[in-house]
Amino acid sequence: MTTLSQPEREQRSVDLGMPQTRQTEIPAREKVKFYQVGSYAVGNRLAEEQLRAVQSDPNRYNSLTSGHRACQGCGEALGARYALDTAMRATNKDMVAINATGCLEVFSTPYPETSWTIPWLHSLFGNAAAVASGAAAAMKAKGRSTRVVAQGGDGGTVDIGFGPLSGMMERNDDVLYICYDNEAYMNTGVQRSGATPPTARTATTQPVGPNPGNEWGKGKDMARIAMAHEIPYVATATVADLRDLEYKVNKAMQFRGARYIHVLVPCPLGWGSASNLTIKLARLAVQTGIFPVYEAEYGEITSVMKLRRPTPVEEYLRPQRRFAHLFKKGGDPESIRRIQAGADRNIRRYNLVDDEDYDLATENYVEFEQARYGFRKPVGEAEEQAGASGATEQTASDTTTKRFSANPQTIADSADNIKAGEGAGEADVQGQN
Numbered sequence: 001m002t003t004l005s006q007p008e009r010e011q012r013s014v015d016l017g018m019p020q021t022r023q024t025e026i027p028a029r030e031k032v033k034f035y036q037v038g039s040y041a042v043g044n045r046l047a048e049e050q051l052r053a054v055q056s057d058p059n060r061y062n063s064l065t066s067g068h069r070a071c072q073g074c075g076e077a078l079g080a081r082y083a084l085d086t087a088m089r090a091t092n093k094d095m096v097a098i099n100a101t102g103c104l105e106v107f108s109t110p111y112p113e114t115s116w117t118i119p120w121l122h123s124l125f126g127n128a129a130a131v132a133s134g135a136a137a138a139m140k141a142k143g144r145s146t147r148v149v150a151q152g153g154d155g156g157t158v159d160i161g162f163g164p165l166s167g168m169m170e171r172n173d174d175v176l177y178i179c180y181d182n183e184a185y186m187n188t189g190v191q192r193s194g195a196t197p198p199t200a201r202t203a204t205t206q207p208v209g210p211n212p213g214n215e216w217g218k219g220k221d222m223a224r225i226a227m228a229h230e231i232p233y234v235a236t237a238t239v240a241d242l243r244d245l246e247y248k249v250n251k252a253m254q255f256r257g258a259r260y261i262h263v264l265v266p267c268p269l270g271w272g273s274a275s276n277l278t279i280k281l282a283r284l285a286v287q288t289g290i291f292p293v294y295e296a297e298y299g300e301i302t303s304v305m306k307l308r309r310p311t312p313v314e315e316y317l318r319p320q321r322r323f324a325h326l327f328k329k330g331g332d333p334e335s336i337r338r339i340q341a342g343a344d345r346n347i348r349r350y351n352l353v354d355d356e357d358y359d360l361a362t363e364n365y366v367e368f369e370q371a372r373y374g375f376r377k378p379v380g381e382a383e384e385q386a387g388a389s390g391a392t393e394q395t396a397s398d399t400t401t402k403r404f405s406a407n408p409q410t411i412a413d414s415a416d417n418i419k420a421g422e423g424a425g426e427a428d429v430q431g432q433n
Contacts, residue, residue: 021351024295024303026247027051054086054246061088061117063097068115069107073275075265075282076104076180078239080151083178083263086246088118090253091147096121096135100128100152100161103187103267104180126160128152129168132175140174147253148174154181154195158222162194169229172257176249179222179260182267190270194220197290198342199335200322202270212325216338226260230299233259237293239266240282244305248295264291272321284316289343292350307352313340 028051054060063084070077087095096119099105105122108115123131132150139146150168152161157179168175184202185191192202192214199213206212226234232255237245245263252259266282268275285291286305290313293305314336317323326332347353 021294021301021304023306024244024247024293026243028053028243028247053242054089055082055242060085061093063088063116063118064108065115065117067113069110070103071107071267071269071275073266073268073278074103074107075239075267075278076153076182077107078278079178079180079245079263079265080104080108082239082242082245083151083249083261084118084149086249087147087149087176087253090250094145095119095147095149096139098123098128098132098135098148098150100150100156101125101187102153102156103182104151104153106187125156127164128156128161129175129177130164132177133164133168133171133173136174147176149176149178151178151180153186154179154183154222155185155191155193157181158194158220162220166225166229169226169231169258169260172231174256174258176252176259176261178249179262180265181222181262182265182270184267184270186267186270194218195222198339199326199332201325202322213322223260223262226262227296227299227301229258231258231260232256233295233297234261235295236262236264236291238264238282238286238291240279240286241293241305244293251295270322272324273319277319281316281319284311287311288313288316289347289352290316290339292346292352294350301350304350304352306354307347310343310347310353313343 062081064077064081068077084097097116098121100123102125109120109122114120121131121135128150132148136148139148157165157177165177168177181195183195183197183200184193190202191204196202196205196214196219198216198218199211201207201213205214223234223236233252235248235252237248239245248261252261264282264285266273266278266285268278271281273281282291286293287307288311289307294301295303314327317336317339318327326335
């Protein structure tokens with residue numbers, strides 16, 4: 001199993017500067033030639049057998065088999081099958097799954113039927129992590145090597161099950177917890193959760209008015225919270241990248257102790273998107289910087305999924321009916337600007353784009369920043385205005401600022417996004433009044 005000694009862990013924490021994060025190295029990609037630029041589609045006949053995807057094997061375990069009642073285009077059904085088939089292979093079929101209440105449990109096990117072909121246990125909405133910890137302890141007490149995987153949606157993970165999950169991580173129980181994040185309580189009618197993004201409309205957010213949709217400054221970044229526990233392994237992934245998800249689940253099963261994988265799984269019903277756009281939307285969430293894909297060990301990011309060139313957030317938002325109010329009747333350019341600022345902040349925070357490929361401050365990208373977005377200013381003008389308003393003072397974030405050469409306008413955008421919960425933005429303040 002992969003472990004780090006205490007001196008090694010301390011040595012990793014010496015450099016407090018911005019880490020030079022590398023691209024996630026997936027063997028199937030490193031050793032297989034893709035003939036179409038930008039595509040991961042490749043015939044299995046071109047790959048050696050050990051590099052082929054688990055899903056390409058006709059004899060795979062098929063943990064979640066046919067007959068379930070998921071909606072058309074359900075990202076969670078895909079994510080669960082991809083993840084658990086990989087975990088079954090990694091453990092040589094010696095594994096038990098613990099499932100929280102939620103969409104995945106409801107559509108897969110309508111009593112007295114089930115679509116699961118693995119040892120599977122349904123817990124309550126909020127205690128999947130606690131039940132999984134007990135199962136892992138029982139296996140240890142019985143002297144068995146059976147591994148335990150817990151899974152739940154974002155509601156059962158970041159909200160109702162947050163306490164038991166944190167306890168599991170704090171105790172470093174030998175459990176892999178997988179969160180299938182569709183950004184709301186979809187099973188019970190699309191209610192807001194702690195993972196619902198700002199401005200997204202749900203059944204329990206403001207439907208109309210000056211600021212419809214989910215409020216700014218609310219929610220939790222569960223993957224970063226997991227990293228704060230300094231557990232052996234944390235990763236994010238999406239259903240748009242099968243090989244990346246399989247790689248991370250397989251790698252997680254090589255560790256002992258608490259592990260956490262956060263998987264973005266679009267929901268056509270709750271997002272108001274076409275069922276054939278599930279994969280495309282998951283991919284756009286990554287390419288815009290809205291959903292950074294990375295892996296971390298013992299609280300430190302070790303690799304990220306690099307972006308060749310970020311995509312404007314509008315391309316991700318527009319196909320979803322939950323964001324339709326941002327584009328109707330003149331739209332809401334201020335909210336779009338703030339969403340873009342958050343995506344840009346993720347790009348800098350996780351070093352998603354190498355300096356030689358893309359620089360937010362270069363004159364060459366005035367077209368990218370201003371013409372395509374419609375609200376950015378050339379670097380010189382932005383610097384002059386920032387200086388005139390006294391916004392040029394730098395703090396402890398100097399390293400990050402210099403590393404990515406972000407212009408003051410972009411930094412100010414990110415600052416607004418950070419302080420959103422305090423009422424940053426005149427429009428939000430007026431809406432609250």
